[in-house]
Amino acid sequence: MKKLLFLTILLLITPFLFISCSKSKKVLYIYNWSEYIAPELMSKFEKDYNCKIVMDYFDSNEAMYAKLKVGSPGYDLIVPSSYMASIMNKKEMIINLDKSKIPNIKFIESKYSEKTEDPKMQYSVPYAVSFTGLGYNKKKTPAVKPTWSIFGDKQYYHQISMFNDMRESIGAALKYLGYSLNTTDDKQLAEAKQLMIKWKKNLAAYQNEEAKTSLADGILLVIQIYNGNMIQMQSDTPEMGFLIPEEGTSIGVEVLVIPSDSENRELAYNFINFMYEPENCAKNMEYIAYLCPNTKALELMDKDLLGKIIISDELFKKSEVIKDIGGENTKYVRMWDEIKAH
Amino acid sequence: MKGMHNKKNLGEWLVTIPPLGWLFIFFMIPTIIAITIAFRPSSPYGDIEAGWTLENFIMLFSPTYITIIWRTIWISFISTIICLFFALPTGYYMARLSQKWRQIILLLIIVPFWTNFLIRIFAWKIILNPEGILQYILISLGIISKNTMMLYRTETVILVTVYTYLPFAILPIFAAAEKFNFKLLEAAQDLGASRWESFSRIFLPNISKGLKVATFMVMIPCLGSYIIPDLVGGTNSEMIGNLIATQAFIARNIPMAAAWATVLMAMILFPMGLVISTKLLSRKMAE
Numbered sequence: 001m002k003k004l005l006f007l008t009i010l011l012l013i014t015p016f017l018f019i020s021c022s023k024s025k026k027v028l029y030i031y032n033w034s035e036y037i038a039p040e041l042m043s044k045f046e047k048d049y050n051c052k053i054v055m056d057y058f059d060s061n062e063a064m065y066a067k068l069k070v071g072s073p074g075y076d077l078i079v080p081s082s083y084m085a086s087i088m089n090k091k092e093m094i095i096n097l098d099k100s101k102i103p104n105i106k107f108i109e110s111k112y113s114e115k116t117e118d119p120k121m122q123y124s125v126p127y128a129v130s131f132t133g134l135g136y137n138k139k140k141t142p143a144v145k146p147t148w149s150i151f152g153d154k155q156y157y158h159q160i161s162m163f164n165d166m167r168e169s170i171g172a173a174l175k176y177l178g179y180s181l182n183t184t185d186d187k188q189l190a191e192a193k194q195l196m197i198k199w200k201k202n203l204a205a206y207q208n209e210e211a212k213t214s215l216a217d218g219i220l221l222v223i224q225i226y227n228g229n230m231i232q233m234q235s236d237t238p239e240m241g242f243l244i245p246e247e248g249t250s251i252g253v254e255v256l257v258i259p260s261d262s263e264n265r266e267l268a269y270n271f272i273n274f275m276y277e278p279e280n281c282a283k284n285m286e287y288i289a290y291l292c293p294n295t296k297a298l299e300l301m302d303k304d305l306l307g308k309i310i311i312s313d314e315l316f317k318k319s320e321v322i323k324d325i326g327g328e329n330t331k332y333v334r335m336w337d338e339i340k341a342h
Numbered sequence: 343m344k345g346m347h348n349k350k351n352l353g354e355w356l357v358t359i360p361p362l363g364w365l366f367i368f369f370m371i372p373t374i375i376a377i378t379i380a381f382r383p384s385s386p387y388g389d390i391e392a393g394w395t396l397e398n399f400i401m402l403f404s405p406t407y408i409t410i411i412w413r414t415i416w417i418s419f420i421s422t423i424i425c426l427f428f429a430l431p432t433g434y435y436m437a438r439l440s441q442k443w444r445q446i447i448l449l450l451i452i453v454p455f456w457t458n459f460l461i462r463i464f465a466w467k468i469i470l471n472p473e474g475i476l477q478y479i480l481i482s483l484g485i486i487s488k489n490t491m492m493l494y495r496t497e498t499v500i501l502v503t504v505y506t507y508l509p510f511a512i513l514p515i516f517a518a519a520e521k522f523n524f525k526l527l528e529a530a531q532d533l534g535a536s537r538w539e540s541f542s543r544i545f546l547p548n549i550s551k552g553l554k555v556a557t558f559m560v561m562i563p564c565l566g567s568y569i570i571p572d573l574v575g576g577t578n579s580e581m582i583g584n585l586i587a588t589q590a591f592i593a594r595n596i597p598m599a600a601a602w603a604t605v606l607m608a609m610i611l612f613p614m615g616l617v618i619s620t621k622l623l624s625r626k627m628a629e
Contacts, residue, residue, distance in 0.1 A: 062591045065388060087387050158491040158576075159472070166592055200577045204494040210573055213464075218473050219493060327386040333593040334406075340580045341409040 026051040028267045031064060031075045033057065033254070036128070038287035045274050051267060068093060068259070076262040077271060082253040083324040085124040086117035094257040096123050101269040104276035109293040115321040116253050124255035125272060128228075128290035131251055131311055131319070132168055133244040135215055135225040135233070144222060146243040148176035151199040151224075159221040161214070162199070164206035166336035167322050168250060170196060172224065175247045181320050184328040189335060196339045206340075215240070226252065231289040231308050244311055248318025254290075285309065373607070380600035388594030398601035407585070411605070414581040417496065418564035421503040425511040425560045426553070428504075433515030433552070434545070438524060448516075451509050459506070463573050466502050467493060470574075494576035502570050510559040518552025519545075554617065562610050582606050 026049075030037075034057045042053050056075070058064035061084040067073060068088075080088065088094045099105055105125060118124045136144045144150065151162060151172070162169045171181035173192040183189065204220055205211075211223040216237055230242040256275070258268045274280060281297035291309040298306060311319070325332075380398055383391040401407070436447055454462070469476055470492040480486045492498065522545065530540035546553070568583030575581075582602055589599035 060591050062388065062594050065594075066596075069389065091387060157489070158494065164572075166588075203577050204491065205576050207572075214467070217468070217471055219467065219471055329386055329593070330595075333588075333595070336588070336592075337410075337585070338406045340577070341406045 026264060026267055028053050028077065028264055028271060029073075029075045030055045030271075031058060031073075031078045033059070033079060036079060036254075036288055038284045041275070041280055041284055044280070045271060048274070049267065049270055072261045074261065074263065075259055076264045076268040078257050078259060079127055079254050080257060082116035082118065082124065082126075082255050082321055085255045085257050086324050088257065088259075089118070089123045093260060094123050095260050095262075095265075097121070097125065097258065098269070101266075102273045102276065104273050104278075107276055107278060107281075107294045107296045109295050111316075112251065112253055112293050112321075115251060115319075116255075117323055118255070124257050125276075126253050126293055127256045127275070128254045128288060128292055129251060129309075130226045130228050130254075130290050131244055132163075132172070132224065132226055132249045133230075133242055134222055135212075135230045136222045136241050136243070137215065137218070137239055138241040139239045140218070141221050144241070144243060146246050148172045148245045148247055150222060150245075152195075152202050154202065156221050157202055158204045159219070160203055160223070161205050161207050161211045161220050162203055162224045164208050166332050168224070169206065170332060170335065170339075171250050171322060172245075173199070175245070175249065175318075178247070181250055182323045182325060184325055184331060186331075189331060193335050193339060197342050200339060200342065227309065228288065228290040231305070242308070244315055246315070246318075248315060248320070251316075251319050251321045253321055376600045377604050377607075379597050380604045382597045382600075384595045384597040386594070388596065390596055398598050399605075401598065402601055402605060410580060410582060410585060411609075413496075413579075414565060414567075414583075415609070417500060417503070417579075417581065418561055418567075421500050421507065421564050422511075422557055422560045424500070424504045425508050426515075426556060428508060429511035429515050429556060430553075432512050433519045433549075436512075436516045437519035437522065451512060455509060460569065462506070463502060463570060466498075466505070466574060470498065493574055494579075496575065496579045499567075499571050499575045499579045502574050503564055503567065506570065507560045507563060510563075511556040514552045514555035514559060515549060516552075518549035518555075522548050558614065561613075565609055566606060 028051055030053060032055055037055075042055070045051075046053055056073075058067070061081050064078065064080060065084060065087070068075075068078075078088075078094075085094065099121075102125070105121070108121070108125060110119070110121065112126050112129050113119055113121050113124075116124075116126075134144060134146070134150060141156075145153075150156065151160060153160075162172065167181070170189075170192055173195045174181045174183060174188065177188070177191055177195065179185075179188045179192070204214075207214070207223075211220060211225065212229060212233060214220040215223050215225075216233065225242075227242055227244075230240060234240045234242075256272050258265060262268055275284065276292075276294055276297075278294060278296035278300055281292050281294040282300040285292050285297065285301060286305060289305070289309065298310075379390055381394050381396070383393055383395045383397065385391050402411075436444055439447065468474065471477065472491060472493070477486070477490075477492060480490075481488055486492075526544050526548075527540045530544045531537065535543065566583050567581050568587060571579045571581045571584055572587075582605070586599045586602045586606075589595045589602060
């Protein structure tokens with residue numbers, strides 16, 4: 001019994017022992033998506049700047065936002081999507097960036113930021129850019145057409161899936177109809193709703209992560225997916241293919257922001273600058289398989305991978321970044337529920 | 343005598359207070375908070391605003407959502423009926439087995455449940471795979487055609503739900519049946535009852551408590567299902583649990599999610615309250 005008590009106490013105080021050990025070094029607290037940074041760069045940064053990185057993970061912008069809203073968890077750097085960064089900026093949860101502290105920002109191509117709510121990179125800098133498209137198995141369905149109307153194609157009846165994400169899925173329908181995926185026009189949305197209901201009859205399901213395993217297992221033939229996910233899948237199953245519909249697609253831009261209550265701003269700036277160092281940036285892209293619009297780093301990249309993480313200028317022009325539409329968001333929620341209940 | 347009674351009372355209180363306190367702090371208070379939030383307005387940025395509103399509840403009863411409430415109810419209802427249908431004979435025969443076999447069967451029912459719930463659902467995805475062995479067998483038997491998709495259907499949701507919750511139905515029925523004196527069935531038959539009559543008029547009323555518990559044990563988690571329709575359900579299998587997730591994580595509307603949770607709670611508490619109050623009423627009538 002005494003032994004048990006002793007062990008319990010030991011177990012309880014262990015975390016504190018570690019905290020007191022690391023106190024001598026500065027700690028950079030990062031809030032990030034999982035597997036969204038190359039581990040070797042983290043250890044390199046820790047060595048170069050004599051500090052320690054503590055990384056926490058979130059799996060949705062909303063969950064991250066909710067956690068920050070409740071109280072100050074003390075993060076120094078966060079990696080939200082651009083629309084969420086815009087909300088955080090409006091709520092004054094993040095600071096305006098002092099660009100003189102990020103000299104490497106000169107390598108960053110601004111064309112992606114220009115499509116977001118922060119075109120001049122005042123409070124956010126792009127970290128990773130993704131494109132939504134169609135994932136498929138080249139062996140089983142070699143002749144997949146690059147169009148969003150594939151969701152209504154009877155050939156894939158009940159073996160094709162769309163994202164369980166209202167903005168992405170409705171966005172695909174809007175793009176097919178030639179509208180902006182940030183539209184709040186009732187007529188355009190009504191048209192998209194009709195199209196979604198028509199497609200729905202042909203779909204197997206609305207799925208995100210689970211669709212990947214279903215594609216790999218041959219349950220699904222075509223899925224709506226991000227290019228980075230597909231590249232990661234290709235390393236296990238080379239016969240996986242990826243296409244971006246010719247009508248244009250949604251561009252996801254994940255950005256780096258510094259929360260207003262960060263206690264280590266200097267270190268956070270150092271980290272941003274470190275990540276934009278061309279060699280580091282190239283290494284990171286090779287790990288996460290998403291594009292960082294760093295012109296110098298792109299020159300250093302493996303050409304094969306580079307071809308997979310960028311899109312043509314023509315497609316880029318037709319594509320958009322999903323923006324925060326504030327109160328109009330309820331229109332999408334309503335519509336999404338109506339589509340699902342139909 | 344009185345003093346002793348008091349002492350006993352004190353002791354009872356001392357053991358009851360910790361669990362009661364636990365339930366109050368970690369169950370009652372959060373539940374009350376959730377219900378309160380359901381009456382708050384929300385901002386487009388996911389904040390809970392000050393003030394009070396009934397709007398969340400008015401929204402819930404729009405035709406769009408009635409479809410999903412109705413779907414949740416009938417999926418849960420059918421799943422419960424099927425569970426009882428299989429659990430009843432299983433419980434009956436288990437109670438009649440010898441001690442040794444009873445334990446073996448009990449083990450066979452419980453052991454699979456040591457495997458993680460999610461893994462068992464994923465296993466169903468493999469079983470129902472269109473290129474899987476089951477599909478192959480059913481096609482060669484001429485039961486389904488080559489193009490039949492066994493996954494992503496509402497029927498699949500019911501199938502996996504029944505599979506998941508069947509033990510929760512078998513165990514209470516078995517526990518009730520174990521206490522049943524099976525000689526009563528023989529007596530009933532001696533007095534001229536048919537086998538079916540003795541089963542339905544003697545056995546069933548005697549295990550009615552077990553049946554009720556089984557019904558609740560299956561029905562309650564069914565109503566709150568989220569993962570099963572999410573993983574094996576199709577485009578028409580969304581249930582209230584999925585709506586709560588959508589409202590909380592995609593729509594950033596916590597009050598609306600709380601309103602849904604409140605409705606779900608009411609859907610569960612209402613039949614339970616009905617059962618308890620009829621019981622109390624019948625007891626009073628008897629007095």
